[in-house]
Amino acid sequence: MTDPLTEAPMTVGTLTARHRAYWRRTQGLTVALLLLWFAVTFLAGFCAAELNAYEFLGFPLGFYILAQGALIAYLFIIGIYVLAMNWLDRRYGVGERR
Template sequence: MSGEHAPLSDEARDRYWSKTRSLTIVVLVLWFFFSLVIPWFVSSLNSVTFLGFPLGYYMIAQGSLIAFVVLIFFQNWRQDQIDEEFGVADE
């Protein structure tokens, strides 16, 4: 039967959710950093230029969006590794 997995033991389930929770916390902290911390310091970052644009503007307009996309791919990749480690990956 595809899609069905053997149930995890209580210990394995706790380790699985611990790793998943840790990954989620790391991604949310990075998301917070790129969505709130960088914009907070935009005026001081504008004293530096990058590709002819003030760095603060560039980080808000392009850098944060790139970081969000990279975070999405990273979280998906890492969660797939965790799922495979515990034998609950989709086929």
């Protein structure tokens, strides 16, 4: 089996093993980060009532986590996506040319 990273450049109308591998990795990353987003958005909301028994800085903990922690988690998810996609672009030789 050939190494997908050292194959010849893609010609019009064909999809090389390198590009299929890149697309599989991109899809896997997207699914993983969407699952993380789902967990932050919905699963944390289900636990909010129990967490409201505690306080943080004078606010119910469930409210504080959803109001502040979710925003931080979303920024974290975006940062992971940007870094991972830049790494994948360089590794597979696709993406923007600078």
